[in-house]
Amino acid sequence: MSNSELPLFVDSVKPFEQGSERTGQLPVAGFKRLLPLLVDDSGDVDVSLVFSFDEDKRRVIEGRLSATLNVECQRCLESMALPVASEFQVGVVDSEALAEQLPAELEPVVAQEREIDVRGLIEDELIMSLPEFPLHESEQCAATATLERINKSADADFEQARKKRENPFQEALAGLGSSGSRGQEPDQ
Template sequence: MSNPEIPLSVDALKPFEQGTVKEGSLALAGMNRLEPLILETEGEAAVRLAFFFDDERRRVIEGWVRAELEVLCQRCLEAMRLPVESTFRVGVVDTEVMAEQLPATLEPMVSGQRDLPIHELLEDELIMSLPDYPVHEEAGCKASATLERINRDADDAVAQAREHDTDNPFRVLAGLGTGGQDQGGTDS
């Protein structure tokens, strides 16, 4: 049995007046800003949204969104499944000026429209939950053995260079600045 589908938008007042709680799913397909960041748009995000007025009569949406996204591992450049989750507490306001007056505990959602674009809020939350550089766990990444070998070779090269420091052709240059007089030119 699948979860009921979360609507793409909701009325700007009714769910808050009714204290509506919605749980369900939202398709990843059609999330145009998320699509370039993931490899596969099949699947759904699990969602929970609670609409209410706070003590100051501000419209608040509190909830979470969870999904398992297929992204590109930035270490081995292979596909990987990445579970993401975001919890949020949003204050819905009509203007930017009102958004500036919200307390720090509320993320602003500015919408002067009759319908609130819930799908945009959820897409934003999914995008913000993605790491900048997704990578497999080191043990499960195909590139780990190669990177380990490269690091070991680099460490060996540094150690070898230290042993042969006397052969350093730049060693002569290091003493030039301290051994002689200032050879600066004159301005004419």
């Protein structure tokens, strides 16, 4: 299969029996659940999928994906290109009941009417690959320079105010030392 012909759906049995590998690209614009998390829908996702049976005769898909997604930096709120990559392994089953029987290292994918939704599988992996709070590197973020300038100014203002501030107990302590109680014995 050529690099651009990655199918959106595959049969839930044949590619495993054939031990096939599918590689290709899917446009970011086709991932409807992912789009609200992005700034735009540009680019493609490079995908490689290997279909096989494991030693217990379970259907397994081993996959790799990579893409550059445009997201919003949560520090400066500007667009940023975020490279994402993921390697994953899923077990294909025909029902939710069978999904519960898979070992922990295999994420379950339930085949619907003998088809596997490749786009849905890839979209799930892309969403899980996104950081909760995407941020530019500090030296690339417009907000970092502004925050550093504000912090330096605030630190300088704080230090200046600290030096100016009188200790409210200083006068009381000075008054205690010079009061008329010197040289007198306490009353008994």
